[in-house]
Amino acid sequence: MTRPLVSLCVPTYNRAASLRATLPTVLNQDYPNLEILISDNGSSDDTEAVCRDAAARDPRIRYFRQPCNIGLYQNHNFLIDRSRGDFLCFFHDHDTRTPTIVGDYVAFMDDHPDVGVVCSDWNVVDESGALLGVRDHAVAALTDGRTFIAQTIRAGRCSVGAPGAMIRRAALGDVRFDEAGAIGFGDFVLWFRIAERWKVGHVARRLWSWTQEPHAQSVRRIVSLVEDYDRNLTTYCEGFLARHPSEQATVAEWRRLMRRYIFWALVFEVGLHYRGDTASATAGSSASPTLFEIHRYQLTNDEFARALERLDTYRTGGDQALVLAVLKVLVKLRLTWPLGWMTRHYGSMRVLLGLR
Numbered sequence: 001m002t003r004p005l006v007s008l009c010v011p012t013y014n015r016a017a018s019l020r021a022t023l024p025t026v027l028n029q030d031y032p033n034l035e036i037l038i039s040d041n042g043s044s045d046d047t048e049a050v051c052r053d054a055a056a057r058d059p060r061i062r063y064f065r066q067p068c069n070i071g072l073y074q075n076h077n078f079l080i081d082r083s084r085g086d087f088l089c090f091f092h093d094h095d096t097r098t099p100t101i102v103g104d105y106v107a108f109m110d111d112h113p114d115v116g117v118v119c120s121d122w123n124v125v126d127e128s129g130a131l132l133g134v135r136d137h138a139v140a141a142l143t144d145g146r147t148f149i150a151q152t153i154r155a156g157r158c159s160v161g162a163p164g165a166m167i168r169r170a171a172l173g174d175v176r177f178d179e180a181g182a183i184g185f186g187d188f189v190l191w192f193r194i195a196e197r198w199k200v201g202h203v204a205r206r207l208w209s210w211t212q213e214p215h216a217q218s219v220r221r222i223v224s225l226v227e228d229y230d231r232n233l234t235t236y237c238e239g240f241l242a243r244h245p246s247e248q249a250t251v252a253e254w255r256r257l258m259r260r261y262i263f264w265a266l267v268f269e270v271g272l273h274y275r276g277d278t279a280s281a282t283a284g285s286s287a288s289p290t291l292f293e294i295h296r297y298q299l300t301n302d303e304f305a306r307a308l309e310r311l312d313t314y315r316t317g318g319d320q321a322l323v324l325a326v327l328k329v330l331v332k333l334r335l336t337w338p339l340g341w342m343t344r345h346y347g348s349m350r351v352l353l354g355l356r
Helices: 016-022 047-057 072-082 101-111 145-155 186-195 222-243 248-273 279-283 301-314 317-333 337-344 346-353
Strands: 006-012 034-040 061-065 087-090 115-125 131-135 165-168 199-211
Touching: 006 072, 006 101, 016 047, 034 047, 034 072, 047 061, 061 072, 072 087, 087 101, 101 115, 101 165, 101 199, 115 186, 131 199, 145 186, 145 199, 145 248, 186 199, 186 222, 222 248, 222 301, 248 301, 248 317, 248 337, 301 317, 317 337, 337 346
Parallel strands: 006 034, 006 087, 034 061, 115 199
Antiparallel strands: 087 165, 115 131, 115 165
């Protein structure tokens, strides 16, 4: 029996060395029916040579070179529109995956025809492949779509990672990445659109590794990232209401959860400013350190002032007003060790605050 065609989509830009190193984990999948699409987003390094050499050796590869950089999500959408598989995956150019990940996902999709997207747990590694942390998600194998949306908004974290997920073509339909949206959390919107009509699947094994580079787009201040979060999810909520005008109460709750998450994320950022540890020491303090702990974190004076200003913007209710007042007093008195201490126990704090 012919197995369903799976499209492995590889967007790439100026990462010739890492692409050369990680491409074998795309090509060596043990699943038999694959097409591999590589879209080079106008790279100026040796990416083109790497791709053309690989395509000459493997007839499954279709290589596209953009004449210039068309944008991150535009490049992803380009690959979606040219892929032909019943399922598709985005395998990014600096991450790695096990040789069974595609076959494992197809088997999961076969067993669960109501699932629109599935992902597994994953490792976080540095450029040398050394383990920095893990992302083990305490979620069910099957999650109702609306439950997934609410959980993800509340936590500000997603059990679906774009470089390690499989999407069912029928569930994707004409949904695409929002090319006008902010970069941060842009994939959340895609998963939410799918989850409006489909369940979300999870494989409780680490089948891929996210490579965290020191200068990657994900290495940004929280105050900058939450602005992307606010912008993208606000746009999503507006679109959801247009599609489901009777769901005003649902969207009101999502907006409340958004503001609550942003407030506590900014409190965490202020705490990280006073943590005072080296990146290596912080990274080793937890089995699942955040990216902000992995990298040395110190706000400039302007960034710190901006974080406090945004806390004022997003606080809601008396409890958050009290927390902000105490935080400002601690900063003014330079009694900041409790803030640093808080970040060392962020996992417990997230549980206490219901950010899971």
